[in-house]
Amino acid sequence: MRENRVRKLWADGAAVVNGWLHSPSTWSAEVMAHQGWDSLVVDMQHGLMGMETAIQMLQVISTTDTVPMVRVNWNTPGDTMRLLDAGAYGVICPMIETRAECEAFVGACRFPPLGYRSLGPTRARVYAGEDYADQANDTIVTLAMIETQKGFDNRDAIMTVPGLDAVFVGIGDLRLSMTGRAGLDSSDATVDAALDAILASARQHGIKAGLFAADTNHAIDMLRRGYDLVTVMNDVSLMASAASAAVRKVRAGAR
Numbered sequence: 001m002r003e004n005r006v007r008k009l010w011a012d013g014a015a016v017v018n019g020w021l022h023s024p025s026t027w028s029a030e031v032m033a034h035q036g037w038d039s040l041v042v043d044m045q046h047g048l049m050g051m052e053t054a055i056q057m058l059q060v061i062s063t064t065d066t067v068p069m070v071r072v073n074w075n076t077p078g079d080t081m082r083l084l085d086a087g088a089y090g091v092i093c094p095m096i097e098t099r100a101e102c103e104a105f106v107g108a109c110r111f112p113p114l115g116y117r118s119l120g121p122t123r124a125r126v127y128a129g130e131d132y133a134d135q136a137n138d139t140i141v142t143l144a145m146i147e148t149q150k151g152f153d154n155r156d157a158i159m160t161v162p163g164l165d166a167v168f169v170g171i172g173d174l175r176l177s178m179t180g181r182a183g184l185d186s187s188d189a190t191v192d193a194a195l196d197a198i199l200a201s202a203r204q205h206g207i208k209a210g211l212f213a214a215d216t217n218h219a220i221d222m223l224r225r226g227y228d229l230v231t232v233m234n235d236v237s238l239m240a241s242a243a244s245a246a247v248r249k250v251r252a253g254a255r
Contacts, residue, residue, distance in 0.1 A: 001135035002128045004089050006039050006067050006229075007165075010208055015223050018069075018210070020234035021057060024049035028235050029057040039067035041231065044079070045094050047071075051079075055086040055123070062087060062127055069141075075101055077108035081117050084109060087127040090141040092168050097150040099157040106163040109142050114163055141165045143210060143229075147173035152194055159205040166208035166228065169198055185214040186222075199226055 006016050019037035021029055024047065033040055040061050042054045049057065054070065061068040069090035070083045080091055093105040107115035114137050125132045128139070142163060146155055147170030159167060172184045175191045186192045195211070202209040203226075210229030213219035219230040233241070 001131050001139055004067060004139045004141060005065065006069075006090055006141055007139065009038060010228060015227065016210070016229040017219075018229050018231045019066075020212075020231050021049075022047040022234045022236045024053045026053070026056050026060045028239075030060040030063065032235050033061045033064040033066045037066050039069050039090065039229075041069045041071050041090075041092060042088075043071045043234070044073045044083070045071050051082070054083065058083075058087050059123075075105050077104065077116075080105070080108040084117070084136075084140065085120055085122045085124055087123045089128075089139070090143065092143040092145060094145045094170065095147060095151070095173075096144040096158060097148055098154055099161060102144050102158045102161040102164060105144060106142050106161055109140055110137050110163050137163075143168040145170050146198060147171075148177040149174075150177075152178070152198070155198055155201050156205070159201055159207055164207060166210055167198060167202055168229070169195060169209070169211035171195075171212050171214075184212065185218055195222075195225070 009016050016038045019032050019040045021032060021040060021042050042057045044054055058068045067089050068087060070088040071092040072080050075093050091109055096102050096105060108117055109115060111117050111119060111133065119133060121132045143166045144158055144164055145168045146152055171186055171191065174194060175181060175183050175188055178190050179188055186195055199209050208228040211222060211227055213222055213230045213232050216232060219232045222230050
């Protein structure tokens with residue numbers, strides 16, 4: 001079975017620099033996949049793509065060494081299994097708040113006896129290899145999102161679910177849940193302390209921890225802090241920031 005470079009990087013003690021896709025476009029996905037990301041996530045929750053477009057985006061990512069991953073829309077086993085059958089090598093599940101919810105998520109990602117995933121790796125067998133069904137449980141990575149006060153309070157129970165590889169912090173929702181204020185960075189002292197607590201719990205339970213980063217400086221700070229995977233903005237925000245910077249520079253130069 002094709003190696004999962006995310007799992008290999010973690011095994012080697014390295015961090016994963018992860019990209020994120022909101023635009024429902026195979027072209028933007030292909031361009032992003034060629035920029036050196038370790039992995040790319042097709043976002044089915046807040047991105048604008050449907051299932052068929054998402055599957056096509058996984059296909060174009062797979063023309064590179066970038067690891068194709070997805071964030072599912074919700075903790076719905078059918079959608080999770082279908083995206084795995086389409087070749088996703090990692091699944092991020094939003095809004096996990098209890099151990100039982102995490103067990104349901106992880107179970108959908110693992111074939112029996114470790115879970116209840118149905119056997120039918122339609123495209124996954126083509127992408128990963130004929131031995132996919134035998135090796136998938138040890139290859140696919142699972143990441144449960146902690147992004148509410150309740151999820152934070154239950155973090156230790158969540159992190160002890162067998163087969164969970166990592167937690168992924170949704171800073172925006174966590175900050176909103178904890179403070180009632182919106183924002184994508186960790187400048188709030190309450191959120192910043194929570195990030196340290198989540199990372200400490202992950203270390204205690206022997207799993208990895210990832211998160212969203214508001215910008216490149218924030219990503220660097222989180223990597224230095226010890227996070228194992230950082231997502232640096234997304235395709236739409238990267239395009240918008242580069243475009244606005246170009247417009248400002250040209251207008252300033254013309255004056």
